[in-house]
Amino acid sequence: MNEYLSANQSLLAVTDQGKSLDGSLTGSSLARQIAFGVLRHYFELASKVDCLVSKPLPEKNADIQLLIMSGIYSIDHLNRPVHASVNACVEATSDLNKVWAKKLVNGVLRSYLRKKEQIVGQIQADPESVTNHPQWLISRIEAAYPDQALAIFEANNVQPPMTLRVNLKQQSREEYLERLASIDIDACIGKHAPTAIYLSRPVAVDKLPNFDTGAASVQDEASQLVAPMMDIAAGMDVLDACAAPGGKSxxxxxxxxxxxLIALDKDKRRLERVKENVARLQLNCQTVADDLKTFEPPNQLFDRILLDAPCSASGIIRRHPDIKLLRRDTDIAKLAETQLELLAKAWSLLKEEGELIYSTCSILPDENEMVVATFCSENPAAKTLSIDAQWGVGSAHGRYLLPVTGSSDGFFYAKLKKQTP
Ligand SMILES: C[S@@+](CC[C@H](N)C(=O)[O-])C[C@H]1O[C@@H](n2cnc3c(N)ncnc32)[C@H](O)[C@@H]1O
Known part of the structure; x- marks a missing residue:
C-alpha cells in the first residue's frame, strides 16, 4: 500500500476520531515515520498549508489536508527524493477516491518547493507553529519552567532513544553491554539509573540477547528510577496500584x-501485558484486575505502595506526539481530581510507618506538586520524604525530571511516609 495512504489513515484516526496513534498505526516503517513526523510537526505543517491555499480546506477534506501536510513533512525532513514524495502524495488521492484533488496536492506541494523560505518566514511569529505545541500547553509549560520551556518543546519534538533496563537478577549491566557489542549493537550506559542502557539506534526486541528469557526490557530511564527509591525489605507487602503494562512492577x-507484590490495574486487557512481562522475566507476583477506588484487599494493608497515576502524559510527548492533539486544557483539572482521589484511596491501604511513592509521566505541576501538596495539607499523618539524588530537580514535595533530547522522559516522583499519630 502507498505509505502516504497508510499514514493518512493513522493520522485521520487521531485527528478525526480522537484515537491514539499507537492503536492506529498501520503499514511500513516509512508510513509510521510519516505519521509520527506529521504529529511531531503538526502545528507548523498546518500553518504552512494555510499559507499555501487560497481558502482553508473544508472538514470533509481533512484527509487531503493531512496528505499535503505529509508531503511537506517529507520535503522538510525525509532523506528521499522530493519528486518521489510528491508523486506518492498525488497518487494517494486516487486511493482516497478524490481524484479531483490530484491537481491541488501537486500544485500546493510544488508551490511549497518554490516558496519554502518565504513560507517559513511567514509562520515565525506564531508560537504554536514555532514550538509545535498547542497554546494551552505552551502557556502551562512556560509558566512552570520559564527558563527550560524552549528546550522542553524541542525535546518533545524529537524521536526518543531506545532505552533498555537490564535485569540485574540475570547479569550485570556491563555483561549485557558486552553481549550487545558482540553482535554489533552500539550502546552506552545511562547517567541516572544503574540498570539503564541507551541504544544508538532502535532495534527489534527479538534481536536483543536473551530478550525472550528476560535478560532486558524496554523502559525509559526516568521510569527506571522509581523501583530503587522504594526502599523495600524482604517479607514486605507491596502494592503497585496502577500497574499495567507492568514496567515498574x-x-x-x-x-x-x-x-x-500485588500488581493491580483496572484495565483487564492491559493487565494481561503485566502477566506476559512477569512470565518473560521469570518473576512472580499476584495480578488483580480491579478499580483502585473500590479495591478491598483481603485483611491486608501494605508496607509499600506505588501509585504511578494516570496522567496527561505531558512528559512523554516525544513518544506519543498525538497527546498534543488529543489532550485539552480542561483535562488537567479532571486528571488532578482523579489523582487526588486515587492517592487518598492508596493511602488508606498503607500501614502506619509505611511509604508510598506517587509518580506520573507528566511535567505539569497541577498533576504533581499540587496534588501532593493538597493531599498533605488534608492529611497531617502524611510526611513527604526528600528524594536525594544526583539527577533531576528537587521541589517542595518531590523531585522531577524534564524531557531531554537523547536522554530520559519527563517524570515526577514524590515519597510519602505515614507517620504514627
Ligand atoms: C501510567 S499507567 C501505569 C504504568 C505502569 N505503572 C508501568 O510502569 O508499566 C496508569 C495505569 O493506571 C491504570 N488505572 C487508571 N485508573 C485506575 C484505577 N482507578 N484503578 C486501577 N488502575 C487504574 C490504567 O489502566 C493504566 O494502566
Missing part, C-alpha cells in the same frame, strides 16, 4: 527478593 521484582 517487573523492575520492583527484579530489584527486591522475597516480597509479596
Amino acid at each position: 517487573c523492575h520492583i521484582l527484579e530489584t527486591f527478593s522475597d516480597i509479596n
